[in-house]
Amino acid sequence: MSDLRTVVIAGAAGRMGQALLKAVVATEGLCVVGAIERSSSPALGKDVGTIAGLEPLGIAITADIGAALEGAEALLDFTTPASSVALAHETAARGMVHVIGTTGCSAEDEAAFLAAAEAGARIVKAGNFSLGVNLLVELTKKAAEVLGPDWDAEIVEMHHNRKVDAPSGTALMLGKAIAEGRQTSFKDKTVMAREGHTGPRQKGTIGFATLRGGNVIGEHSVYLVGPNERIELTHKAQDRALFADGAVRAALWARNKPKGYYQMADVLGF
Ligand code: NAD
Numbered sequence: 619m620s621d622l623r624t625v626v627i628a629g630a631a632g633r634m635g636q637a638l639l640k641a642v643v644a645t646e647g648l649c650v651v652g653a654i655e656r657s658s659s660p661a662l663g664k665d666v667g668t669i670a671g672l673e674p675l676g677i678a679i680t681a682d683i684g685a686a687l688e689g690a691e692a693l694l695d696f697t698t699p700a701s702s703v704a705l706a707h708e709t710a711a712r713g714m715v716h717v718i719g720t721t722g723c724s725a726e727d728e729a730a731f732l733a734a735a736e737a738g739a740r741i742v743k744a745g746n747f748s749l750g751v752n753l754l755v756e757l758t759k760k761a762a763e764v765l766g767p768d769w770d771a772e773i774v775e776m777h778h779n780r781k782v783d784a785p786s787g788t789a790l791m792l793g794k795a796i797a798e799g800r801q802t803s804f805k806d807k808t809v810m811a812r813e814g815h816t817g818p819r820q821k822g823t824i825g826f827a828t829l830r831g832g833n834v835i836g837e838h839s840v841y842l843v844g845p846n847e848r849i850e851l852t853h854k855a856q857d858r859a860l861f862a863d864g865a866v867r868a869a870l871w872a873r874n875k876p877k878g879y880y881q882m883a884d885v886l887g888f
Contacts (some may be wrong), residue, residue, distance in 0.1 A: 622647075624649055624651045624689065624690045624691045625648055626653065627650060628655075628697050629696050629701070630661070631655050631660075631661035631669050632696065632697070632859060634696035634719060634861060635696060636671070638694045638865060639659050639670040639672070641784065641862035642663070642694070642866060652686030652687060652690055653666035653677050653688050654679070654681065654705075656701070658696075661687045663678050666679050683704075683705065687708055691711065692717065692866050693705060694869060696718075696719040696865070699708065699720055702720040705733060706731055708874045710739040713877065717805055717865045718743040721783055726817045730752060736877070739877060740877055740880070741873050744787075744791075745790060747860075747862075747863075747867075747868060747882055748853075749859045749860075749864065751791075753888075754792070755792060756795075756888050757851055758840050758851060759795040760853070761840075762796040762797075762799030762800050767800055767802070767822035769842045769843060770862060771823075771840065771841070771843075771849060772826075773825065773827070773839070774839045775827075775828055775829065775837065776829045777820070777829075777832045777835075778831070778835065779830050779831055780786070784830075786828075786838070787884070789828075792838060793808060795823065796824050805822070807823050808826065810822050810826050812825070813833060837854045838853050839853075840852075846876070857872040864885075871884075
């Protein structure tokens, strides 16, 4: 594939699905050719443009994955872990670009994505498709490397009240960046929540705090706390368009890449 023109959106009636549709429509040369939703979605049969508040595009939202992917080159998928795994089997079989923004995926899900990439899909998966957040991850890694485990590391995230997974995919990316910068194990050092008589903070751990409320799109802060000073690194998303624009950028980047599993850092050249 030397070019990319035809795009399908999964989770087309969702918050990100609508933002993705607008981003694709606004990108010269790209065309939406399919829109997928879960089989119980009230949006089935409706025009994907109308659902997103645009002019009708003549594309009806469907639960028929095979029909939606027919002849398409890329799939933009911000849905659920189970849906993304099922869709990865389909994109692998077709050698498609598959941009996955779904968060809350298990280790088994991740293994399924790697297998799909091995089998033929060009997967770009990221817990966050924004340039700013991916830069924040790099800055966090560098800061953790320089400061070491003597500086306590805490990650605070806030999202809207309909988010179903916690901590956010982005908070986990930031935690992994701290572990990487310190050359330590992420799995062994994380404290995902605190309650009751926790005892003093264990040196070298990476703490998480999760806030949910209103329609907050996504806010993340990394606190690096030394004995007499504190560094705070913060990112605030102001519009879902930024994730959608990043996902479109990832799809365009992947069009000439061989099958494989890529991350946003690869797309951005970090
Ligand atoms: P949402 O609930 O508004 O949308 C998800 C959509 O997926 C819904 O319309 C739902 O009906 C649909 N869906 C569920 N199962 C499906 C299936 N089997 N087939 C097709 N469609 C199916 O949620 P959202 O806010 O749009 O977020 C979606 C996902 O994207 C979440 O995991 C969220 O955390 C993640 N997200 C990632 C980024 C990023 O940059 N990586 C940014 C924002 C959100």
